[in-house]
Amino acid sequence: MANPYRQIFRAPGAKGFAAAGFVARMPMAMAPIGIVAMLSQTHGEYWLAGAVSATFAFTNALAAPQISRLIDRFGQSRVAWPTATVSTFAFCMLMLATNRDWPVWTLFLSAFVAATMPSMSAMVRARWTEIFRDRPELTTAFAFESAADELLYIAGASLAVGLSVAFFPEAGMLASTSFLAFGTVAFILQRSTEPRVRPVEHGAGGSAIRQRPVQIVTLALVFIGAIFATAEVSSVAITKELGQPGAASLVIGVYALGSFVVGLIIGALRPTMPLQRQFAIAVGLTALLAVPLLFADTVPLLALAVFVSGVAISPTFITAFGLIERRVPETMLTEGVTWVMTGIGIGMALGAFVAGWVVDTYGAQNGFWVSVTAGAISLSIVLAGQRSLGATRARRLPAAAVSPAE
Secondary structure, eight states: OOOHHHHHTTSTTHHHHHHHHHHHTHHHHHHHHHHHHHHHHHTOOHHHHHHHHHHHHHHHHHHHHHHHHHHHHHOHHHHHHHHHHHHHHHHHHHHHHHHTTOOHHHHHHHHHHHTTOOOHHHHHHHHHHHHHTTSTHHHHHHHHHHHHHHHHHHHHHHHHHHHHHHTOTTHHHHHHHHHHHHHHHHHHTOGGGSOOBOOOOTTOOSOGGGSHHHHHHHHHHHHHHHHHHHHHHHHHHHHHHTTOTTHHHHHHHHHHHHHHHHHHHHHHHOOOSOHHHHHHHHHHHHHHTTGGGGGOOSHHHHHHHHHHHHTTHHHHHHHHHHHHHHHSOGGGHHHHHHHHHHHHHHHHHHHHHHHHHHHHHHOGGGGHHHHHHHHHHHHHHHHHTHHHHHSOOSOOOOSOOBOTTO
């Protein structure tokens, strides 16, 4: 049997844009925690560090879909280049403001402007879609990207904190900003794989979030993101309560590992079941596998339960992005993918907050009730939306398209 991952990288330019895209999106994982690590060391106030980081994260969550909408209309190079440049400059100003002890408002302003960072994950997936549209190789490509995202979050956060602690407070952010600048340049220069800009047909304008499938998938993944964040918060609290706080990083790593492995397997299998059913099954498994977390009262049991809980995360993401590719107009693809990723990010932020409150109020073990509840809500949303998710794209645009360079 041929290696399906080797097959997708035989496409001209695939290795180049995938590698550059991986480097350019490192700030997704590094920037939020890098800001916290930097400011907590220089200012000694965690509330300030968290507030500045949240300013960046939430502003980016709102801005990224709008930037992606412009990318769909004008092309990746025309939009990503200036927005990434502004973001890079703002990150540099944030580091300078931190190092020079400038007024606090400059920290928030810099973080706010840095949120113009474009969604590199969406742009990479758009390039894969351009190459393998309506072909089984696209499932493999999306599986690879989901696995890459898992690896990025495992390594990125640790790298940002490790550099800041080992060298100087701004080291993690300096590395993150460098990845953004050099990765984006390398990615944009590869024009041969850049998706064509398709003309917007009459009645096909507006935002992708007005599309019913995008609404359903995004809302469902808000609660999936909450599950993801709750696992991290509750694992830290439980291991601390058990007197083994150092085991938290291992448990969280195992969670991502389970998702990473299963994602690669799904990509190799390329299941043929309708995507909306695959999505429902994946979300259902995510909800079901959250239940054993309630009974994990030792570190080994916690690690096992967390590993099992994580196996359905990647399949959920893979089928979610596949549905967006199949169900939204081609002129809205990048924005549609970005809205889904925004949903995940919002869910992680809200999940961390709610889980933290539950842990503080009712105890560490009860934090996982947030996962169980979020899983049940997400499954209900997906089941209720099966008809909309199963509908074919209303209209496919003609093959003729406008070149990004025109």
